[in-house]
Amino acid sequence: MMITTQKAKEEILSMLSSYPKVVIIGCGGCAATCQTGGSEQVKEWEEKILRGKVLASIICEEPCDERLVRRDLRRIKRELEEADAILVFSCGLGVQSVMDVTDKVCLPGLNSQFYGKAERLGRFFERCQACGDCLLGETGGICLLTRCPKGLRHGPCEGMTDGKCEVREELDCVWKAVYDRLEALGQLERLSRLHDPEDWSKHLHPQELIWQPGSSAKEAEE
Amino acid sequence: MHTLIAQLDCPIASEVESFIASAKRLKSAGAYHLYNPGGGLHPLALGSLLQGELKKEVYLHFHPADCNRAALFSDLLTANVLGLEKVVLSAGQHPSKTYLKEAKPVYDLDLLQFLRMALRAKAGFDPANGALEEGLTLQIGVQAKVESPLELLRLKQMVDMGAEYVFLKWPSKHLPLSQLQKEIARPIYLSLGLDKIEKREREWREVMESGISGINIRIPAGQEAKGEEALKWFSRYPWSES
Numbered sequence: 184m185m186i187t188t189q190k191a192k193e194e195i196l197s198m199l200s201s202y203p204k205v206v207i208i209g210c211g212g213c214a215a216t217c218q219t220g221g222s223e224q225v226k227e228w229e230e231k232i233l234r235g236k237v238l239a240s241i242i243c244e245e246p247c248d249e250r251l252v253r254r255d256l257r258r259i260k261r262e263l264e265e266a267d268a269i270l271v272f273s274c275g276l277g278v279q280s281v282m283d284v285t286d287k288v289c290l291p292g293l294n295s296q297f298y299g300k301a302e303r304l305g306r307f308f309e310r311c312q313a314c315g316d317c318l319l320g321e322t323g324g325i326c327l328l329t330r331c332p333k334g335l336r337h338g339p340c341e342g343m344t345d346g347k348c349e350v351r352e353e354l355d356c357v358w359k360a361v362y363d364r365l366e367a368l369g370q371l372e373r374l375s376r377l378h379d380p381e382d383w384s385k386h387l388h389p390q391e392l393i394w395q396p397g398s399s400a401k402e403a404e405e
Numbered sequence: 406m407h408t409l410i411a412q413l414d415c416p417i418a419s420e421v422e423s424f425i426a427s428a429k430r431l432k433s434a435g436a437y438h439l440y441n442p443g444g445g446l447h448p449l450a451l452g453s454l455l456q457g458e459l460k461k462e463v464y465l466h467f468h469p470a471d472c473n474r475a476a477l478f479s480d481l482l483t484a485n486v487l488g489l490e491k492v493v494l495s496a497g498q499h500p501s502k503t504y505l506k507e508a509k510p511v512y513d514l515d516l517l518q519f520l521r522m523a524l525r526a527k528a529g530f531d532p533a534n535g536a537l538e539e540g541l542t543l544q545i546g547v548q549a550k551v552e553s554p555l556e557l558l559r560l561k562q563m564v565d566m567g568a569e570y571v572f573l574k575w576p577s578k579h580l581p582l583s584q585l586q587k588e589i590a591r592p593i594y595l596s597l598g599l600d601k602i603e604k605r606e607r608e609w610r611e612v613m614e615s616g617i618s619g620i621n622i623r624i625p626a627g628q629e630a631k632g633e634e635a636l637k638w639f640s641r642y643p644w645s646e647s
Contacts, residue, residue, distance in 0.1 A: 336518070342499070349498070383513075
């Protein structure tokens with residue numbers, strides 16, 4: 184999921200200062216799990232912080248999906264027409280989906296931090312960078328691009344000291360974990376493979392994945 | 406005979422005279438090793454000046470922490486043109502550990518990938534596999550530390566790929582030095598921090614007799630007198646036989 188944090192109250196209020204009438208949209212997916220843009224947070228902003236300014240609020244099931252945004256916003260069509268701005272408590276994808284659907288001024292209430300897995304509520308860990316070239320099968324299921332601060336495909340670097348990371352000294356070097364995992368799996372030979380560097384020509388922004396008519400999702404990826 | 410190498414950080418400065426003067430004070434150094442943690446004067450420029458003025462060998466240290474493969478290849482080409490043959494490759498210190506913490510870390514290549522690119526340049530190929538007019542005349546070494554089986558595996562990989570010598574961060578506890586020397590069969594230069602040197606003759610005699618090719622001492626700016634003292638001490642090896 185996309186891990187988010189809420190922007191400072193002062194920053195949000197500053198963004199909203201020239202917009203007297205506001206609609207708030209929350210996220211029923213990732214931001215709700217992160218407790219940054221779910222119903223409680225939206226309610227607090229509507230009833231306490233922006234009291235009297237908010238024409239309507241809604242929790243969109245997944246604001247990053249334009250189809251769901253269109254569907255959910257039908258319920259507050261009139262308020263949206265009246266609003267000067269929309270405050271969106273979701274990741275950047277949600278903010279942009281709402282903007283594309285409504286053509287209104289859309290302001291972000293959250294900062295998108297990283298793709299993370301939830302260990303339990305309030306404990307989120309970055310574990311994937313959507314690199315487009317997954318090597319988890321080679322590394323005992325540990326993402327080096329994410330968990331090594333240098334993103335090395337052949338580590339460790341010479342900065343490792345007593346098994347600790349050069350950059351985040353409180354953490355064990357992830358390469359130690361990879362070695363231990365592959366040893367346990369009887370796959371240490373995988374460490375001897377030389378991987379090519381990333382081909383950045385395949386990652387020109389903005390990336391798109393568009394299924395052609397009649398093709399399957401798998402074919403589109405290929 | 407051991408080569409004594411003074412490793413110096415490339416200064417963040419707009420003039421080079423004081424740097425050259427500091428380097429000159431290290432009279433016992435047989436060679437210099439220039440490392441730019443990021444944001445300092447370029448080792449190519451300093452190396453060219455040092456080699457020209459002091460007539461001593463210079464090791465240029467390149468790393469991918471703040472350069473992508475295009476910039477690194479450009480550095481290798483330029484070193485070749487300037488006649489600076491000795492290059493030491495490493496992963497390099499993460500920018501967050503340098504004075505410019507806010508800089509973006511690059512690491513377009515890791516050390517093995519960088520080494521492969523450098524060796525291919527030596528063999529006459531650019532990073533896009535185009536043929537160069539002639540291969541680069543470089544002597545390519547790597548910086549390594551061997552405190553675990555994985556680090557030993559990586560070092561052996563690099564030697565198998567063609568690394569010609571090793572700057573071994575010391576202490577590297579995984580294997581006795583003499584055994585490591587036998588296993589990799591390449592010249593080893595021990596890389597020491599100036600503050601970590603304890604002048605215990607008996608211990609160092611064992612190290613010096615293990616087959617290493619030299620000692621590289623990292624000398625922080627402003628500590629040239631202490632650095633020269635350490636270099637001089639090593640130059641007196643085998644010290645007294647008492």
